[in-house]
Amino acid sequence: MSAGLLETVASQPAPAPAPEASGALETQRARFEWLLGLADDRLILGHRLSEWCGHAPILEEELALANIALDLIGQAQMLFELAAETEGAGRSADALAFLRDSRDFRNMLLVEQPNGDFAFTIVRQFLFDAWDLPQLEALCASRYKDLAGFAAKACKEARYHLRHSHGWLLRLGGGTQESNRRTQAALDELWRFTPELFLTPVLPSMSSTSDASEAHFQETVRAALSEADLTLPDAAPFPALRGRAGLHSEHLGHLLAEMQVLQRSYPGAKW
């Protein structure tokens, strides 16, 4: 790690509190942070999926995971542009992606979890996709036109993503004893991160529909698990850490070190 990176880390200001109280007066900062959360989920999950490049179990999955990664990173870029515009501080999408430190990232803990084996990656992806698609469908009706435009585009991609992760969940769950065991283990490990998916209220300026999405998510998950011969883990405890508030597991720091090393070492580098 370069000295430049350490200095930058040390000089980061303390993160502002995440938008919490519903009904509180919506501030520009709250809108910025909310958009950032949506963007960071995609950037971090996209980066995680890109780590499979050259390591996927079969060629078709090599293509699929890289394609989904590309979609998510592209979606993140669009959202970073909206967030930067909302913040109005002249930061670019690249600055938001590459020049923030772990405490300033607003992604949920689920997406930063390391890839594990293929079953682990698929379960992580399925939980994200099952949450993401109904959310995007609701955002298509947002009064915030640019966000609705983003959602209309992202929806089309998210349908493919869910079809992919859902299809694999069924194949792995209903496959061999070993594939079922690994998929169940992944589910048992990842389930504790799911309460965070519904912890942050949607801002009224962002979406007109309030959270009917949790029921939708539970329904998608239950149906898929029973079809895949998998067992829903016990109710997850309230999370101690909060990705949306900038409180991350140690995994995010390692991911950022790798993802940001170029811009941190050679600020403004282009090709």
Place this chain on the structure above:
Amino acid sequence: MNAAGTRSRAIAKLRTVMDPELPMLNIVELGLLREVEVEEDGLHITLTPTYSGCPAIETIVAETRRVLADLGPVSLRIAHAPPWTTDWITEDARRKLRAAGIAPPAGRVAQPEAVRCPRCDATASEQVSAFGSTACKSLWRCANCDEPFELLKLI
């Protein structure tokens, strides 16, 4: 030159900008070019990328600027809404895709059709992978002639 003349010259030039990942198609017939307006301060161009993360868009933007360079100032806007749809691909472009061995999108979004093998035209095909060499394609195999082929996903 009047505005209409400038506009048609611009469009003619934009027909020489090819998609780097589908090099048989230009950005007009692929439906990426959404608007060309001639204003007092120059040309206003609106492009819509196929997929959010489409890596070809940077090359397309650079190439668009290059071919329009002698038509005065150009302001270029990337619009994500309304989202790109394969319905915007012209009939002529669909023929070119088929001729290049890539199956064009099967029908329209509101009216999907059976996937046809671009080589033998049979409809007995099976999907090998929902994701192909680029975000816009999937992989198929023809059950009639046994040849693998790529299909532009209906979106």
